[in-house]
Amino acid sequence: MCGIVGVVAKSNVNQDIYDALTVLQHRGQDAAGIVTCDDGRLNQRKGNGLVNDVFHTRHMERLQGNIGVGHVRYPTAGSSSPALAQPFYVNSPYGISLAHNGNLTNTAALSQELFQADLRHLNTDSDSEVLLNVFAHELQKLGKLSPNAEDIFTAVSGVHSRCRGGYAAVAMIANYGIVGMRDPFGIRPLVFGERETAAGMEYMMASESVALDVLGFKLVRDVEPGEAVYIDVAGNLHARQCAHITKASPCIFEHVYFARPDSIMDGISVYKARLRQGEYLAAKVLALRPDHDIDVVIPIPDSSRIAGQSMAHNLGVKFREGLVKNRYIGRTFIMPGQSQRKKSVRQKLNPIELEFKGKNVMLVDDSIVRGTTCRQIIEMARDAGAAKVYFSSAAPPVRYPNVYGIDMPSAHELIAHDRSEDEVCELIGADWLVYQDLDDLVASSAEGNPDVPEFDCSVFSGHYVTGDVDRNYLDRLEADRSDEVKSVKETALAGEGAVIGLHNDDAIAD
Numbered sequence: 001m002c003g004i005v006g007v008v009a010k011s012n013v014n015q016d017i018y019d020a021l022t023v024l025q026h027r028g029q030d031a032a033g034i035v036t037c038d039d040g041r042l043n044q045r046k047g048n049g050l051v052n053d054v055f056h057t058r059h060m061e062r063l064q065g066n067i068g069v070g071h072v073r074y075p076t077a078g079s080s081s082p083a084l085a086q087p088f089y090v091n092s093p094y095g096i097s098l099a100h101n102g103n104l105t106n107t108a109a110l111s112q113e114l115f116q117a118d119l120r121h122l123n124t125d126s127d128s129e130v131l132l133n134v135f136a137h138e139l140q141k142l143g144k145l146s147p148n149a150e151d152i153f154t155a156v157s158g159v160h161s162r163c164r165g166g167y168a169a170v171a172m173i174a175n176y177g178i179v180g181m182r183d184p185f186g187i188r189p190l191v192f193g194e195r196e197t198a199a200g201m202e203y204m205m206a207s208e209s210v211a212l213d214v215l216g217f218k219l220v221r222d223v224e225p226g227e228a229v230y231i232d233v234a235g236n237l238h239a240r241q242c243a244h245i246t247k248a249s250p251c252i253f254e255h256v257y258f259a260r261p262d263s264i265m266d267g268i269s270v271y272k273a274r275l276r277q278g279e280y281l282a283a284k285v286l287a288l289r290p291d292h293d294i295d296v297v298i299p300i301p302d303s304s305r306i307a308g309q310s311m312a313h314n315l316g317v318k319f320r321e322g323l324v325k326n327r328y329i330g331r332t333f334i335m336p337g338q339s340q341r342k343k344s345v346r347q348k349l350n351p352i353e354l355e356f357k358g359k360n361v362m363l364v365d366d367s368i369v370r371g372t373t374c375r376q377i378i379e380m381a382r383d384a385g386a387a388k389v390y391f392s393s394a395a396p397p398v399r400y401p402n403v404y405g406i407d408m409p410s411a412h413e414l415i416a417h418d419r420s421e422d423e424v425c426e427l428i429g430a431d432w433l434v435y436q437d438l439d440d441l442v443a444s445s446a447e448g449n450p451d452v453p454e455f456d457c458s459v460f461s462g463h464y465v466t467g468d469v470d471r472n473y474l475d476r477l478e479a480d481r482s483d484e485v486k487s488v489k490e491t492a493l494a495g496e497g498a499v500i501g502l503h504n505d506d507a508i509a510d
Contacts, residue, residue, distance in 0.1 A: 001027055001028065001074045001101065001258050001405050001406055001407075002027055002028045002071060002072060002073050002074050002086070002099075002100070002101040002102075002207075002405075003021065003024030003025070003026075003027035003028055003071065003072040003101065003206075003207045003208070003211075004024075004069070004070070004071055004099040004100065004101050004168065004169065004170050004190070004205075004206065004207050005017055005020040005021060005024065005069065005070045005071075005099070005170065005204065005205065005206045005207070005211060006067075006068070006069040006070075006099070006170035006171075006172065006178040006180060006204070006205045006206075007020075007067065007068055007069075007178075007202070007203070007204045007205075008066070008067045008177060008178050008202065008203045008204075008231040008232075008233065008235060009066050009067070009197075009202040009203075010066060010197055010199035010200055010202060010235070011066060011199070012036075012063075012064055012065065012066065013036060013065065013066060013067060013068045014034065014036060014060050014063035014064070014065075014068065015060070016204070016215055017034050017036075017063075017068050017069070017070040018034065018051065018055055018060065018070070019214065019215055020070065020204070020206055020211040020214070020215060021034070021051045021070045021071075021072050022051045022052065023208075023210055023211045023214050023260075024072055024206065024207055024208060024211055025050060025051055025072055026258075026260060027072055027074060027101075027207060027208075027258060028071075028072035028073045028074035029050055029072070029074070030048065030073045030074060030075045031046065031047060031048045031049065031054070031071075031072070031073040031075075031082070031084070031085035031086070032046065032047070032049065032050065032051045032054040032055070032070070032071065032072045032073070032085070033045065033046025033047070033054070033070065033071050033073075033085050033086050033087050033099075034046070034055070034063055034068060034069070034070040034071075034087075035068060035069055035070075035087045035089065035097040035172060036063045036064060036065035036067065036068035037065045037066075037067050037068065037095075037172060037174050037175065038064040038065035038066075039065075040174060040175050041065075042089070042095060042097065042174055043062055043063050043064060043065060044063075044087075044089070044097075045059040045062070045063060046071075046082075046085040046086065046087070047082055047085055048082050048085065051072065066233070067172055067177065067178055067233060068172065069087050069097055069098070069099045069170045069171070069172045069178060070087070070099060071085075071086040071087050071099035071100075073085060073086055074407070075407075083123070083124055084124055084126050086098070086099050086100065086128055087099040087172075088100075088126070088128055088129050088132045089132075090120075090132055090133060090136045092136065092140060093136065093139050093140040093147075094139070094147070094173050094174055094175070094176065095173070095174035095175075096132065096135065096136050096139075096171055096172065096173050096174070097171065097172045097174075098128065098131065098132040098135065098169055098170070098171040098172075099128075099169065099170050099171075100127075100128035100131050100132070100167060100168070100169045101167070101168045101169070101188050101189075101190075101207055101405060102165060102166040102167035102168055102169075102183065102187065102188040102404060102405040103127060103165050103166060103167070103403060103404050103405040104127040104130060104131060104163055104164060104165040104167060105164045105165035105403055105404075105466060105468055105469060105473065106163065106164040106165065106468065107127040107130050110130050110134060110162065110163065111130055113162075114130065114133050114134065114137070118133070118137045120133045120136070120137060127165075128169075131159070131163060131167060131169060132171070134158070134159050134162055134163060135155055135156070135158075135159050135169075135171060137158075138154070138155035138156075138157075138158030138159060138162075139151065139152070139155040139173075142154065142155065146176075147173070147176060149230050149232070149238040149240075152173070152179050152228065152230050152238075153228055153230070153238075153240040153242050156179065156181050156228040156242040157242040157243070159181065159242075160181075160183070160184055160226060160242055160243040160244075161244075163183070164466055164468050165183065165187075165403065165404055165405075165466060166183055166185065166187030166188045166251065166403075166404030166405050166456070166466075167181075167182075167183045167187075167188055167405075168180070168181070168182045168183070168188035168189060168190040168207065168223070169181050170190075170205050175233065176232060176233060177230060177231050177232035177233050178205070178230070178231050179228055179229070179230045179231075180192060180205040180223050180228065180229045180230075181223070181227070181228045181229075181242070182222075182223045182224070182225055182226065182227060183225065183226070184225050184226035184243035184245060184246045184247070185225055185246070185247055185248070185249040185456070185465050185466060186222075186224065186225030186226075186246075186248045186249060186250050186266070187249060187250060187251050187404045187405075187456050187465070187466075188207075188251065188404070188405060189207055189208065189222070189250065189251075189254060189259070189265050189266070190205060190206075190207060190222065190223040191205070191206060191207075191208070191209050191212065191219060191220075191221070191222050191223065191264075191265075192204065192205040192206075192212075192220055192221070192223060192229055193206075193209070193212035193217035193218050193219045193220050194217060194218055194220055194237075195215070195216050195217040195218065200235050201235050202217075202235065203217075203231045203235070203237060204217045205223070205229065208259055208260060208263040208265070209263050209264045209265070210260045210262045210263045213262070219264065222265070222266050222267070224241065224246070224248075225243070225246045225247065225248050225249075226241055226242055226243025226245075226246040227239060227240065227241050227242065227243075228240055228242045247453065247454070247465070248266065248452055248453055248454070249453075249454050249455060249456045249465040250265065250266050250452065250455055250456065251404060251406075251455070251456045252441065252442065252445055252455040252456060252457050253367075253395075253402075253406060253459065254270070255268065255270055255273040255274065255277075255444070255445050256277075256303075256366050256367055256394060256395045256441070257303050257366045257367055257395075258406075261274060261303075261306055266449060266452055267448065267449035267451070267452070268445055268448030268449045268452070269448055271306060272448055273444050273445045273447075273448055274303075274306035274307045274310075274394070274444075275306055275307070275309075275310045276310070276443070276444035276445075276447060277307040277310070277394040277395075277436060277440075277441065277444045278306065278307035278308060278309065278310025278311035278312075278313075278314065278364075278394065279310050279311070279314050279444075280436060280437070280440035280441070280443070280444060281307065281311045281364070281392055281394060281434065281436055281440075282310070282311045282312075282313075282314030282315045283314070283440075284434060284436070284437065284440070285311075285315060285362075285392070285434055286314075286315070288434070292315070293360050293388075294315060294317050294360055294361075294362045294390065295317065295318070295359040295360045295361065296312075296317060296318045296319070296320050296322070296355065296359055296360075296361055296362070297311055297312035297315065297317055297318070297319050297320070297361075297362045297364060298319075298320055298321070298322035298323060298355065298356075298361055298362070298363055298364070298381075299319075299321070299323075299363075299364045299365075300323060300349070300363060300364065300365040300366075300373075300374070300377060301321075301323060301325040301349070302325065303366040304364045304365045304366045304394060307364060307366065307394040308364035311362075311364060311392070317362075320355045321352070321355075322351060322352050322355035322356055322361070322381075322384075323349045323350070323351055323352070323377070323380075324349070324350050324351075324352060325348060325349055326347060326348050326349070326350075329347050329348040345372065345373050345376045345377070346376065346380075349377065349380070350380075351380045351381060351383075351384040352384075353384045353385060355384075356381050356384035356385050356386040357384060357385030357386070358385060358386075358387055359386060359387060360386070360387050360388040360390065361381055361386045361388070361389055361390065362390045362391075362392060363377065363378070363381065363389065363390065363391045363392070363430075364392050364393075364394065365391070365392075365393055365394070366393070366394050366395060367393055367394065367395035367398060368391075368393050368395075368397070368398065368415060368416065368424070368428070368435075369398050369408060369414060369415070370413055370414065370415055371415030371424070371427060371428050374391060374428050374430075375427070375428045375429055378391065378428055378429045378430055379429065382429075388431045388432075389429075389430055389431055390430060390431055390432040390433075390434070391425075391428065391430040391432070391433050391434070392433070392434040392435075392436075393433075393434070393435050393436060394436055394441075395435075395436055395441060395460070396435050396436050396437060396438045396441060396460040397416035397421065397424065397435050397460065398414050398415075398416055398459050398460065399411075399414060399416045399417050399418075399459070399460065399462065400414070400417070400458060400459050400460070400461070400462040401414075401459070401474055401477060401478065402458060402459045403458070403464060403469055403473070403474075403477065404456065404458070404466075406459070408459055410477075410478045411474070411478060412478070415427060415428070421433055421435055438457060438460050438461065441457075441460075442455055442457065
């Protein structure tokens with residue numbers, strides 16, 4: 001899961017892209033990058049770290065230009081090499097920089113096609129570089145010296161016909177403009193907005209609407225599944241459906257965990273979806289234990305706070321902030337290794353003893369993935385004197401790998417995989433465990449926009465909406481992306497990747 005942004009403006013876009021990336025920082029904390037275009041010259045800065053660590057004044061001064069794209073990276077593949085920081089770039093045709101959120105499910109076949117048939121070289125094993133080169137090849141084979149909107153839409157159609165999986169991307173074509181595209185199922189989010197200035201209309205595309213809000217852009221709408229939106233350097237907006245078959249199936253895990261609550265996705269308020277998650281959880285608790293003995297509901301900050309407030313209200317019990325979060329520790333779920341996740345939990349949260357001592361506590365989390373965090377938090381609650389520790393999840397059991405851009409690739413690392421809810425309860429050390437029902441989770445989101453026909457719920461149901469994921473694919477994914485493999489990759493790439501990444505950065509921006 002990553003954050004992407006593209007801006008076409010009447011003045012320098014460097015500050016707007018930087019500000020947008022800080023708003024989208026929750027979507028990726030591993031690396032950040034910006035590429036701008038100034039009179040045909042591309043200016044780039046990217047590297048490992050948070051946005052405010054990667055970009056300093058000297059970098060911002062060099063990122064001149066009225067169009068640009070940016071990216072914050074969350075390492076689905078586990079490696080933190082600077083060589084994998086985005087946006088990626090190819091010089092032919094025209095000079096294209098691309099920022100990508102998601103995961104292609106046919107990367108291996110495409111990589112082979114690109115080398116053997118398209119005669120294109122790939123420098124990394126990133127599916128984002130594959131997506132960029134497919135788009136570049138589809139443009140190049142048109143043979144145009146100066147592409148127009150029709151040519152760009154034709155190229156995007158070629159991308160959709162060749163690429164499988166979940167992807168949203170923004171690509172800057174030097175001297176021409178920025179195109180945003182979304183996969184035919186709309187699994188990964190992408191919105192665009194406009195801002196009127198004295199010099200004329202300016203446009204922005206981003207993973208979440210909150211990035212538009214903060215910068216004064218008015219949300220126009222989501223990019224539709226399979227659609228491409230192209231904004232040329234003159235500020236003219238063009239949009240076209242580029243896929244033959246589409247079916248909106250946005251990722252429901254965005255509403256559970258990834259997205260900020262102040263975002264609107266596919267016409268659905270993330271905030272209201274989480275309120276409804278809490279209402280459904282409360283209803284399930286009352287159905288299972290109408291005479292429950294819960295004294296207080298305590299959320300695990302931050303993404304479960306809204307559901308927890310709603311749950312407490314509907315149960316008629318107190319809601320208290322019993323866990324204090326260290327704001328300077330990253331989001332535990334998206335850290336690229338199990339050892340790093342384990343280490344960070346105690347550093348990240350500290351209990352307020354008076355809210356736990358002698359009480360029957362209902363802890364609320366957005367989801368339970370590996371079980372590492374909730375197990376340690378339950379231990380904290382008991383150490384703080386809780387009489388009983390109940391645990392509820394605003395999402396159903398996560399039993400299956402995710403293949404569309406979320407770091408849940410290895411089934412055996414998921415605590416609920418091949419286990420009953422009672423077994424999970426025992427493993428995490430809770431006195432009682434309540435999971436959200438899948439139908440209720442879907443209803444929580446669907447009530448926000450009845451026009452969305454379905455959601456990608458593959459991590460809960462095992463149903464992969466793209467229809468191309470089988471047992472062999474999942475086995476290959478697990479072999480390539482387990483925590484053990486990630487650790488080996490990270491060690492191997494640490495030195496070599498840093499050299500590649502820094503050489504690239506120095507040559508263009510530093």
